[in-house]
Amino acid sequence: MSDIMKSAKFCEVALPNRFALAPMTRTSADADGTPNALMADHYERYARGGFGLLITEGTYTDDKASQGYANQPGIINEAQIEGWKVIVDRVHAAGSKIFTQLMHAGAQFQANRFTDQPLGPSEVAPKGAPLGFYGDQQLWQIPGAMSEADIQTAIDGFAQSATNAKAAGFDGIEIHGANGYLLNQFLSTHFNKRDDGYGGSLEKRLRLVVEVVRAVRKAVGDNYPVGIRLSQGTVTDPDYQLPEGAAGFRQIVEAVRDAGADFVHTTDGEVNRPHFTDGDQSLAGVAADVPGIGLILNGGIDETSCQEIANQFPGALLAVGKKALANPDFVQRLQDGKEIADINFEMLQPKATISNELAWRKKNAA
Numbered sequence: 618m619s620d621i622m623k624s625a626k627f628c629e630v631a632l633p634n635r636f637a638l639a640p641m642t643r644t645s646a647d648a649d650g651t652p653n654a655l656m657a658d659h660y661e662r663y664a665r666g667g668f669g670l671l672i673t674e675g676t677y678t679d680d681k682a683s684q685g686y687a688n689q690p691g692i693i694n695e696a697q698i699e700g701w702k703v704i705v706d707r708v709h710a711a712g713s714k715i716f717t718q719l720m721h722a723g724a725q726f727q728a729n730r731f732t733d734q735p736l737g738p739s740e741v742a743p744k745g746a747p748l749g750f751y752g753d754q755q756l757w758q759i760p761g762a763m764s765e766a767d768i769q770t771a772i773d774g775f776a777q778s779a780t781n782a783k784a785a786g787f788d789g790i791e792i793h794g795a796n797g798y799l800l801n802q803f804l805s806t807h808f809n810k811r812d813d814g815y816g817g818s819l820e821k822r823l824r825l826v827v828e829v830v831r832a833v834r835k836a837v838g839d840n841y842p843v844g845i846r847l848s849q850g851t852v853t854d855p856d857y858q859l860p861e862g863a864a865g866f867r868q869i870v871e872a873v874r875d876a877g878a879d880f881v882h883t884t885d886g887e888v889n890r891p892h893f894t895d896g897d898q899s900l901a902g903v904a905a906d907v908p909g910i911g912l913i914l915n916g917g918i919d920e921t922s923c924q925e926i927a928n929q930f931p932g933a934l935l936a937v938g939k940k941a942l943a944n945p946d947f948v949q950r951l952q953d954g955k956e957i958a959d960i961n962f963e964m965l966q967p968k969a970t971i972s973n974e975l976a977w978r979k980k981n982a983a
Contacts, residue, residue, distance in 0.1 A: 621927040622952055625669070627934055628842035628879040628911050630714055630788050632669035635927060636948045639884075639915050639938035640672045640718045640791070640846070642686060644751055645971040649730070650677065650684070650691035652700030659971045660704050663941065664711035667948030670934060671713055672882075672913075675720030675793050679774030682736040682767075684729040685722025685798070686751045688970070692717065692778045692785070701785040709786075716789040716842065717782045719833070721771050723799030724760035724808060725851070727752040735760040736767055738803050739810040745853030750969040768815065768825060771799065776832040779843075789842030792829060794873075795884050797851025800826050804869065805851075806860055819861050819868060826869070827876045834877030844880035844911065845873050848900065855886060862895040863903050870907045880911030882936065887917040888926055905930055920947075920957045942974075 621635050647653050663671055677684040677691040684691065691697050701717070708715045722729075724737030727747050737760035747754040763771070779790050794800035802808035803825045809816045815824050826845070833843055847869065850857045859865045870881055883900040891897040901914050915936035918926060923935055941947050943960040950957050964977040 621924060621935070625932075627670070627932075628789060628844070629840070630670075630842055632714055632934075633712060634667070634669040634948060635934050636668050636923075637670040637672055637913055637934045637936040638663045638668045638941055639936040640674050640793075641938055641942065642674050642689070642751060643969060643971050644686050644688040646688050646690035646700075648688060649696070650689065650693075651696045652690050652704055654703075655971050656690070656700075657704045657707050660715070661707040661711050662945045664708045664713035664715075666944070666946030667952065668713055668937075668941070669948075670788075671708055671715040672791055672936065673715065673717045675718050675798070676778070678719050678721055678778040679770060680731050681770055681774070682723075682726070682729065682732055682734070683721040683771065683774055683799075684731065685720070685726050687728035687730075689728075692719070692781045693774070698781050698785045701782070701787070705786040714788040716791050716844075717785075717787045718791045718793050718846070719775055719778050719782070720793035721774065721799035723802045724757070725797045725802075726758065726760070727754045734758075736763045737761075737799065738763060738808050738816065741808050741810060743797055743851060743853050744807070748852060749967075750965055752968075762811070765813075772825070772828055772832050775829045776836040779833040779836040783837050783841060789844070789879075790833060790837065791882060792833060792843070792845040792878075794826055795846040795848035795882075797853065800829060800845075801848065801851065804859070805857060807854070807857060819859070819865050823869060823872050827872050830873050830876035830878050842879050844878050844882060844913070846882040846884060847873075847904075848884045849892060850885070858892065858894050860894065863893045863898045866893070866900060866903050867907060870904050870910065874907065874910040878910065880913060882913035882915065884915040884936075888914050888922075889929075890916065901930065901933075905933070920951055923951070
């Protein structure tokens with residue numbers, strides 16, 4: 618294949634290829650959020666399978682309202698930092714690099730060991746129903762509208778967790794601003810009904826995102842990769858679109874770049890899906906037109922589409938999700954010309970945990 622398989626530099630990080638493992642929630646940490654040996658085996662498997670960069674699952678950032686799922690890992694105390702150090706060391710030993718994804722659940726909240734009350738931009742619940750993969754909750758709760766003190770707590774949590782991630786040895790940080798979690802909620806006119814400095818115009822809805830990026834950049838200093846994952850849709854409302862259209866999304870990308878982000882990670886059902894109220898551009902296409910910022914792409918990337926997408930977006934990393942779940946050695950298989958399986962969602966039943974996946978693999982290998 619072309620340079621997709623060749624060593625590359627991304628945000629000054631040397632990678633063996635342009636493939637990234639997409640962040641995927643696995644709810645397999647200890648009950649107190651500490652990463653464990655099962656998770657270390659899990660991430661090492663993808664590194665040994667050839668992925669140049671691994672991006673962790675969303676990792677909660679404070680002991681208030683950021684956690685969204687039971688058994689979600691955190692990065693807020695020494696035990697959690699030490700747990701991640703083991704994972705980082707094993708990924709490095711296997712030849713890959715690893716970024717942590719920092720996440721605040723906001724209103725998209727199914728379990729939290731610190732509070733029973735979700736917080737969001739306004740008293741507006743997500744559309745649809747909670748995800749059965751990640752818990753037994755039947756209905757979304759109505760979140761409390763965040764005060765300015767709550768907002769500052771969230772910003773401080775992102776900044777401190779970024780400091781903790783750097784101490785754990787991660788090669789970079791991805792802020793989760795997509796898929797219906799807190800930062801995406803502030804951008805969304807569905808969730809954000811505020812009439813203060815954090816709501817109304819896109820510039821005001823962008824304010825928290827910009828403040829988080831700035832705080833994380835300040836926490837880790839220069840010359841350390843910081844980026845943000847961006848989408849319009851959410852996990853339960855994939856077709857939501859910004860009223861400001863493609864120009865609005867470009868404004869978001871430019872704002873996070875100017876705040877200190879080195880890259881954006883666009884995620885959609887398909888990389889090239891036209892997904893704006895105006896025109897036929899994709900999220901990836903709009904982001905690629907913004908100078909001075911790196912690009913990670915996610916959405917429908919598989920063995921049939923990866924080469925074309927790599928050629929279309931030179932220098933971008935390709936983040937693989939479903940095909941990686943089905944084939945932890947996806948990159949090695951692709952390079953060797955071996956068969957690549959489709960995902961069987963039975964491996965994620967009754968919950969999308971690592972142990973359930975391994976049990977399914979053992980049963981079906983017999």
